[in-house]
Amino acid sequence: MRDKVQRTSIFFLSRASDFRENVWAPEVDVYRRAGGCLVKCALAGVRPEDVAVSLEGSKLTICGIRRDPMVEEGWEHDSMEIPYGRFERSLTLPDGLQGARITAHYRDGMLLVRVREESR
Amino acid sequence: MSEQDEIRTVPLLPIKNTVLFPHLLLPLSIGRPSSAAAVAQAMAGEEKQIVIVTQRDVSVDDPRQKDLFTVGTIAVIKKMGRRPDGVIEMVVHGIERVTIVKVEEKSGALQATVRKVPAANDGGAEVEALLRAVLDLAQQAIALAQPQATAEMARLMLGHDDPLKLVYLLGSVLNLEVEKEQALLEASTRLDALRLMHTYLSHEVQVLELRNKIASEAETEIGKEQREYLLRQQMRAIQQELGEQSPDQAESQLLQDRLAQADLPDEVRKEGERELKRLQKLPPAAPDYHVIRSYLELVLDLPWRKRSEETIEIARARKVLDDDHYDLKEVKERILEQLGVLKMNPQAKAPILCFVGPPGTGKTSLGQSIARAMGRKFERMSLGGLHDEAELRGHRRTYIGAMPGRIIEAIRKCGVNNPLLMLDEVDKLGQDFRGDPASALLEILDPEQNKNFHDNYLDLSFDLSKVFFITTANNFDTIPRPLLDRMEVLTLSGYSEEEKTEIARRYLIPRQMSESGLTSAQFVIAPEALRRVIERYTREAGLRQLERGIGRLAHKAALHFAEGKTEPVAVGADDLAEMLGPERFFLEQARNEMSPGVATGLAWTETGGDVLYVEAALLPESRGLTLTGHLGEVMQESARAAHSYIWSHCDELGISRSQFRKAGVHIHVPAGAIPKDGPSAGVTMASALASLYTEHPTRRDTAMTGEITLTGLVLPIGGVKEKVLAARRAGLRRIILPKENQKDLRELPDEVRSEMEFVFVERVKDVLAAAIPEIAKQFQVVPAA
Incomplete structure (x- = not known):
């Protein structure tokens, strides 16, 4: 009974996003300036080949997988807070950036996605 | 795949x-x-x-x-x-x-x-319908369990594309047993899962409702009054919905209906309607509500116009009166006269009668049989010890606990406006600083005023003029004069032994026998025994002691039969000592020897008449007149008058002046503990003194009564019947009476009249001559018999 009550309350604390399929969403910052924007995504520990960035219309999607290879054989987790497994993050770009050109590169564990307006 | x-x-x-x-x-x-x-x-x-x-x-x-x-x-x-x-x-x-x-x-x-496990993907109308039912139930359950989370949950639940997700969500939220949760998990199709969930939710909703109810009951235990109030409000709402009325509305409706149907004078109806409107505006909890309600009930209960139909048949009335009461000719005749008047003129004002007589002479029961004879309702109240006029006339409604007066209450109890109302003990009304109810009675008993009797509580005038008032008293003296003036006094004097015997035979013995469950075959009182009970076991003008005595005999007989014995009980004179104990009273026999200075007088008391002796003694070498024996002022004065009369006629009476000049005189009237007053012992005092000074005794078979004047006239007195009966009881057969009282002898039963010798006198001289044989010789006058 007690167990159930507790569970109920935890349920109400949890977010609706937890209902989605087993994917996690990395945090992003978006920077803006005339003629383009920069999306910074916290994706430390993800191998570049495991990340895919796509743009459909004004919707930018970053997805991929963070694997958890053991640092060395013989160690086991004492705790785990970093989300592993498949991740996905979509965001809608500001108006006027449809069909823009995007480039992505890693720096210091951050994935930087640049979105530039098509020069006329 | x-x-x-x-x-x-x-x-x-x-x-x-x-x-x-x-x-x-x-x-x-x-x-x-x-x-x-x-x-x-x-x-x-x-x-x-x-x-x-x-x-x-x-x-x-x-x-x-x-x-x-x-x-x-x-x-x-x-x-x-x-x-x-x-x-x-x-x-x-x-x-x-x-x-x-x-x-x-x-x-x-x-x-x-x-x-x-393959994903369930069934669908269709049934799933859709069940899904909606489950959503409904779920919303109910959530509203019951966590009202604050309703909006959040609704958003969560509606945001699902798959019914299974909803089922799982609900399954985790509800407090289900493990087996039920597992069953949900194992459900292979959406339909199954939804069905299960529907069952669980229904149960859950019921449990939650019950839980909420219990919780709220526990909570509201404190605010019980508040809860009651809410319930009442709800009840009222429900009743309104059903077209019914709440109890207090029903009550006021009832009053309204009664008011509409009642036969009321216009003025009363107006007042009633005004009060009813006030009542309808008040909540039942208001303190005034009940005040107004009881007032309205009184107004509606009162017989403003309702009266009992009088069917006056003189013959029947005479029979009723004769059946109920022995003798009392004068009273019965007066009542029949009044009935005759009422028959001829129904609008005639009812007289106000006052029965005066010793206790136990049947005043109250006479009132009852008059009511019966007239076909009126009977109600009685005792005024004895009443000292607050508000008792009669009510309190104003502004006082808390105000009530109508006893008169209005009695009328309400009767239910008609022409009852026979008996006011007992009108001579024992209190009259002191606490109030003067006698003055209130003046209004009630005055036929000119009581047409508009005003009760303070009722605050409307009520017509008492159709009420037949009868008051009773033991004694005139304490009835306030203005009150006495409004009433027609009928005296019920004490009964003689013969009358008592007759009444006992006709009424008391049959009544006591039926109360004890005896038949006439079982119980007989011999005439001699009855006579002895009357003479030796009772001393009263009325009949109460006698009835108690007969009652005791009957009870003894009842016990006798209750013990299983069967032989009839015949009470003889000799059995009385055993059944009633030793004789309680001895006949006051005339004194055998009368020394000079003693005379036999007669007194009237509230319980009948009595024989009293006046004794006078000379006190040599003393002066003046000493009076003892608890004598009242009037009696003392009549003693002085007698003394003066005798001295002023000493030569005529042959009294030697020198012999008694230097002697005082002492008059004593036994029994010394009983207060005595009144002028009627004047002749006795004079006789005693004359006997003392002439040294000739008075006749011992002679009793006397009468008031004297200084010039030697004898004035009439009251209570002749009681006095004569007392003298007869004492064995005295010769009585000296004022001439003017001759007419009162009509009251006496014939056998008494024929047995006794009466001497009627006009002057003191005649008294002395009749009382003292020696003086008669001296006067050489033969007293008229």
């Missing part, structure tokens, strides 16, 4: 008490080493997957495959950590349902071979 058949091997974590549903998060605490090992293996895996299965039996610590349900959930460990005591805490995220194919042990942990 290959995905559906996919078989994997995953670390297995058995859990207790709960079930993990797909799509949901579940925090877990892991203490068992085998479980910890399974978690470690899962964490080491790339996807951190673990299969979570619920144990069938909570008590099993080291579960095997048979101890586990066969359907579990593949989960991903989202977060984990260890508490200092080594217990692992983690949050798992359910992914999908799997069937456990095989369980085996691998390096200290359980490992399961699992197969994915």
Whole structure:
């Protein structure tokens, strides 16, 4: 009974996003300036080949997988807070950036996605 | 298709008490080493997957495959950590349902071979309908369980594309038993899952409703009044809905109906309607509500116009009166006269009669039989000791607990406006600083005023003129004069022994016998015995002691039969000592020897008449007149008058002046403890003194009564009948009476009149001549017999 009550309350604390399929969403910052924007995504520990960035219309999607290879054989987790497994993050770009050109590169564990307006 | 058949091997974590549903998060605490090992293996895996299965039996610590349900959930460990005591805490995220194919042990942990359960994808109208029903119920349940979370939950529930997700969500929220949760998990189609959920939810809603009810009952125990109020409000609403009326409305409606139907004078109706309007505006809890209600009830109860139909038949009335009461000719005749008047003129004002007489002479019962003879309702009240006029006339309604007066109450009790109202003990009205009810009675008993009798409570005038008032008293003297003036006095004097015998024979003995359950074959009182009871066991003008005595005889007889004896009881004169005890009174026999200075007088008392002796003695070498024997002022004065009269006629009477000049005189009237007053002992005093000074005794068979004047006239007195009867009881057969009292002898029964010798006198000289034989010789006058 007690167990159930507790569970109920935890349920109400949890977010609706937890209902989605087993994917996690990395945090992003978006920077803006005339003629383009920069999306910074916290994706430390993800191998570049495991990340895919796509743009459909004004919707930018970053997805991929963070694997958890053991640092060395013989160690086991004492705790785990970093989300592993498949991740996905979509965001809608500001108006006027449809069909823009995007480039992505890693720096210091951050994935930087640049979105530039098509020069006329 | 290959995905559906996919078989994997995953670390297995058995859990207790709960079930993990797909799509949901579940925090877990892991203490068992085998479980910890399974978690470690899962964490080491790339996807951190673990299969979570619920144990069938909570008590099993080291579960095997048979101890586990066969359907579990593949989960991903989202977060984990260890508490200092080594217990692992983690949050798992359910992914999908799997069937456990095989369980085996691998390096200290359980490992399961699992197969994915095919996803349910049935649909159609039935699923849709059930889904909606479940949503409805769920909303109810949530509203009952966590009202504050309703909006949030509604958003969550409606945001799902798959009914199964809703079922799982609800399954995790509801407090279901493990078996039920597992059944939900195992449901293979959406329809099944929804059906199960519908059942659970219905139950849950019922339980929650009950719980809420209990909780709210417990809560409102404190605010019971408030709750009652709410309930009343609800009841009123319901009653309104049903077209019924609340009790207080019904009450005022009832009063309204009665008011509409009642036969009321206009003025009264107006007042009643005004009060009713006030009542309808008040809430029942208001203190005034009940005041107005009782007032309205009184107004409606009063017989403003209702009267009992009088059917005056003189012959029948005469029979009723004769049946109920022996003799009392004068009173009966007066009543029949009044009935005759009422028959000729129904509008005639009823007289106000006052019965005056000793206790037990039948005043009250006479009133009852008059009511019966006239066909009127009878109501009596005692005014004895009444000292507050508000008792008669009521209190104004402004006072708390105000009530109508006794008169209005009595009328209400009768239900007609022409009852016979008997006011007992009108001579015992209190009259002091606390109030003067006699003055209030003046209004009530005055036929000119009581047409508009005003009761303070009623505050409307009520017509008392149709009421037949009869008052009773033992004594005129204490009746306030103005009151006496309004009434017609009828005297019921005491009964003679013959009358008593007759009344006992006709009324008292049959009544006592029927009260004791005796028949005339069982119980007989011999005439001699009855006579002795009257003479030796009672001393009264009325009949109460006599009735008690007869009652005792009857009770003894009843006991005799109750004990099983059968022979009839015949009470003889000799049995009385045994049945009633020793004789209580001795006949006051005339004194055998009368020395000079003693004379026999007669007195009237409230309980009848009495014989009293006046004794006079000479006090040589003394002066003046000494009076003793608890004499009142009037009696003392009449003693002085007698003394002066005798001295002023001493030569005529042959009294030697020198002999008595130097002697005082003492007059004593036994019994000394009983107060005596009144002028009627004047002749007795004069006779005693004359006898003393002439040294000739008075006749011992002679009693006398009468007032004297200084010039020697004898004035009439009252209470002749009682006095004569008392003299007769004492064995005296010769009575000296004032001439003017000759007419009163009519009151006496014939046998008494014929037995006695009466001497009627006009002057004191005649008295002395009749009382003292020697003086008669001296006067050489033969007194007129």
